[in-house]
Amino acid sequence: MSLALVHPRSLVSLEPTEYYGLYVGLGFILLLAYPAFSLIRILCGRANDHLWFFRQLLLPVWLCGRRIILGYEAIMFCLFLAVNILSIVIGSANDTTELIRRLGQVAIINLVPTFLGAHMNHVANACGFHYERYARLHTWLAAVVIVEVVLHTVLAVKQTGYDGPSHHVTGILASSSIGAIAVFSVPVIRRRMFELFTYIHTLLVTAALVAIWLHLPPSSFQRGPRLYLLLSSFIFASTKVGRLLNVLYLSISFSAGGSVATVQEQGGGVEVRVRLARPLRFKAGQYIYLSLWRLSTLSIFESHPFQICWAYRDESDQQVIVLLAQPRRGFTSRLLGPAPRKYRALIEGPYGKSLSLGEYGTVLLLATGVGIAGQLPYVKELLELYQDCQAKTRRVALFWELDAEVHRYWVKDWMDELLALDKDYILDMQLYIPGRFLSRRASESTVKKLGTHGRITLTYAAMRADQLIASEIAQRKGRTLVSLCTHATTTRAVVEVVQSFGDQNIRTEILDFQP
Structure with missing residues (x-):
């Protein structure tokens, strides 16, 4: 009624x-x-x-x-x-x-x-x-x-x-x-x-x-x-x-034509760069649905969600969004190929809730595997807010556990851009590699410093997320946000640690997609 x-x-x-x-x-x-x-x-x-x-x-x-x-x-x-x-x-x-x-x-x-x-x-x-x-x-x-x-x-x-x-x-x-x-x-x-x-x-x-x-x-x-x-x-x-x-609105434009996706392998994963027919207004943490024409016989009927990892303007001033995929089966497995390929793309979105990070003094971002795609836009957004004096944040720490060392090349260029944005050195990036090293000389527990002024720490060991978060919270500055784009085991361990502190000024947010 x-x-x-x-x-x-x-x-x-x-x-x-x-x-x-x-x-x-x-x-x-x-x-x-x-x-x-x-x-x-x-x-x-x-x-x-x-x-x-x-x-x-x-x-x-x-x-x-x-x-x-x-x-x-x-x-x-x-x-x-x-x-x-x-x-x-x-x-x-x-x-x-x-x-x-x-x-x-x-x-x-x-x-x-x-x-x-x-x-x-x-x-x-x-x-x-x-x-x-x-x-x-x-x-x-x-x-x-x-x-x-x-x-x-x-x-x-x-x-x-x-x-x-x-x-x-x-x-x-x-x-x-x-x-x-x-x-x-x-x-x-x-x-x-x-x-x-x-x-x-x-x-x-x-x-x-x-x-x-x-x-x-x-x-x-x-x-x-x-x-x-x-x-x-x-x-x-x-x-x-x-x-x-x-x-139809996002994928077709009479002046710019249709949206086009360029698919190529990148460091053991797949990178999809979509040149959009129309500008897409999105925020950090949001995602889109993607369909590719002629990827397979019925691929136009498939629509898969992907986090928007990065965005930029190409030489013709058209917006390009970058998506990361870790091939498993079905749609993502068919993205693998020997050379870059182009497809007509259909885009739907953007969807998802964006977090307001600027109100926190300490922001801790955790990712495992392809979950890094969900965290990088937040780092970029937070550094831009900080440069414009619109954020209270005094420390940003990104912790990322990779399945293989080669995967760090998925986002190497973007990490360099983030370091260039970080004028006051509030950003700390820590990468953890439990196995599948590139160099035979690398051994477990080896630690390397990379990037400008050694602000990227590369550790050849598993990420002990619960211990990291406990240590960070003990020396935190102001209100603290813990953002998770991790597999279920890590997510559960971190949430339990945060709960054990019993402090309302420490918040945990689980992003839309978990690897």
């Missing part, structure tokens, strides 16, 4: 599922309002200050494996699940027909936020969602919908059999479409057919929408399940159209 269509006097006559619809709508409106109203941000900021420990609490390894899941995410999901269950069972536990109806109606209400999709979009980005948390939220919402649809279908078939009313056929079709979505979404299957997954998923969602519409009994469009289904369809379609317009 739409909030605008509810008269205050009628609230007392609403049933549990309609109350649930109101709560979902109110929560969605508050999320959209968060970036627009300073009062909400101030109140939330004060609440965050008081709940700083709670916000950084991680679920244990035995519960979430290698993934980094914050405790408040699990609590919010449990509350959501509890409200779902209460909305379904209150007053219907002993009435199978009512239980079936409630299951169907709550599932349709849950479709409204679910149909924003797992792919980041400007609505979810405006609400401040972290990339991985947003994908996880979509997965959890979809799982709840699937369970409710399965229970609705099983109970309905058990009650009336397959020879029930004619609208049960469309119900079975809707359930089958949603079941197929669940099967194709299993990680093993999704990874094997990633190029086609998005489009199979879209076709199945469309089929489910049509089947559910035909399955519903006739009712007014202004209330009930048909209203929720219309809202779901509108969100689904507008999200797709909005993303398409974003891609």
Whole structure:
């Protein structure tokens, strides 16, 4: 039921599922309002200050494996699940027909936020969602919908059999479409057919929408399940159209032509330089989705997220953004090649939350592997703010653990630029290489000084992030921020160390992408 269509006097006559619809709508409106109203941000900021420990609490390894899941995410999901269950069972536990109806109606209400999709979009980005948390939220919402649809279908078939009313056929079709979505979404299957997954998923969602519409009994469009289904369809379609317009605007220009990506191997990784058709306004920490024409047969249908590592203007004064990729399988493995290659590129974004580093006296940035792509833009931004007297920062330390020594050539030129920007020597860069050395003379625990005035320290050993952070915090200057773009083991170790200090002036931020 739409909030605008509810008269205050009628609230007392609403049933549990309609109350649930109101709560979902109110929560969605508050999320959209968060970036627009300073009062909400101030109140939330004060609440965050008081709940700083709670916000950084991680679920244990035995519960979430290698993934980094914050405790408040699990609590919010449990509350959501509890409200779902209460909305379904209150007053219907002993009435199978009512239980079936409630299951169907709550599932349709849950479709409204679910149909924003797992792919980041400007609505979810405006609400401040972290990339991985947003994908996880979509997965959890979809799982709840699937369970409710399965229970609705099983109970309905058990009650009336397959020879029930004619609208049960469309119900079975809707359930089958949603079941197929669940099967194709299993990680093993999704990874094997990633190029086609998005489009199979879209076709199945469309089929489910049509089947559910035909399955519903006739009712007014202004209330009930048909209203929720219309809202779901509108969100689904507008999200797709909005993303398409974003891609076309950034990727095609009548004056400059289209965006072009130059792909080449660099120090055991892949560097992608995209000359943009139109200027892209982005901040440190943001990312884009990239598609490449003719990389493979169906590559134009693939869209992969990449952190923006660097940006500059070429000789024709066009903006070029630089992306780093560590080849694994699928899309990134096909980027490997013997020589630089050019492709037509489609760009979507930018997305992601940018951190305000200038208000901290000490900024500690940690990266492992290709995670350096997420930290370099922050170093550059912070040094520029410092030169303009807009930052309180007095120490910037970058710690980077490389999988192989050759990987330091990914960013060698940019590190030299950062050293040139650092006029007052507030920047300290420490590189750790646990193995795969370039020189036979190099041995474990060897330490070298590189760069101007030896401001880059190269250590042939593993990075003991917890000990480094403990040492830095002990001698910190003012408020301290610890930014993490590291693998899960390092992230967990650092967060636990920061929590052990119990100091609200030390904050930890986990960037959108983790290597």
